[in-house]
Amino acid sequence: MFFALTLFVGCDTDPDNNAPVTDEAGLVITVDDSSGKVLGTPLDANDLENSEIAFNDADIALDFVSLLSLGNYNQVSSFEIVKTLNNGPEAIVGDVSTLPFNLTYDTIDEYVSGLGVEASDLRIGDVFTFKVKLYQADGDLYYFAPSMGEFSVVVNCASNLAGMYDVTATRDDGASVNHGIEPVIEISPGYYKTKTTGLWAFGAIAPDQGFNFNDTCSTLTVPPQNLAQGYYSNEVNPTDDGSVLPNGNLEINYEIGFSAGNRTYTNVYVKQ
DSSP states (O other): OEEEEOSOOOOTTOTTOOSOGGGOOOOEEEOTTOEEEEEEEESOTTOTTTOOEEEEEEEEEEEEEEEEEEOOSTTEEEEEEEEEETTOSOEEEEEESSSOEEEEEOSHHHHHTTTTOOGGGOOTTOEEEEEEEEEETTSOEEEEOHHHHEEEEEEEEOOOOOEEEEEEEEETTSOEEEEEEEEEEEEETTEEEOSOOTTOOTTSSOSOOOOEEEEETTEEEOOSEEHHHHTSOOEEEEOSOEEEOTTSOEEEEEEEOOTTOOEEEEEEEEEO
């Protein structure tokens, strides 16, 4: 039999617990130190749902780490680590009696191994999930809660926008400012930060006044955030999707909230 181990329980009246407290191993684990990426280039950017993806090993990585945070191994028989694709059938990738457990991948073939699929079957948006299962000495099986014992990697487009750009910002009333050459900085795969926002020159209103944006298969969007990396409460929100142009230039659209009324902006980044 198996149970969902949703949390470390210290009271036998917890309604979310499916097993008696005396039957629990009393363990808390973490996979928070894990990292990974599966990035590729769709062969047909106009049909992401059906397009095969070209992968480069430089854009493939996994460092799955499971650690013991609280408890001991008195009632533990073993830990089993499995992986799934889109919550499908499980493939076992590890079986250990104690933690930590570490699993690393460097190729897409390692990701799909044991799952009954080929790399050519993958599509943008597919999700690989790595889970930790606990076998107790009495034979019971527990799945740790997702927040505690699961780590997922989403198949996404490769993104390489970091670099220097000549930046021009244009407001909806036609006012325009050329900010000169600025860097676009990669925060994480597909997630970037600029140096300026709106028509303000760098350093004019805050120590760090760039905005963050996402690149998803050359579609550029500005997630909701506060102006100047939270220095001001003014909201910066998405408007129309921007894009990566064939020549490598960027167009990004966003809106800044003001008490007198919101203003929209288009920033053009010319690759240097």
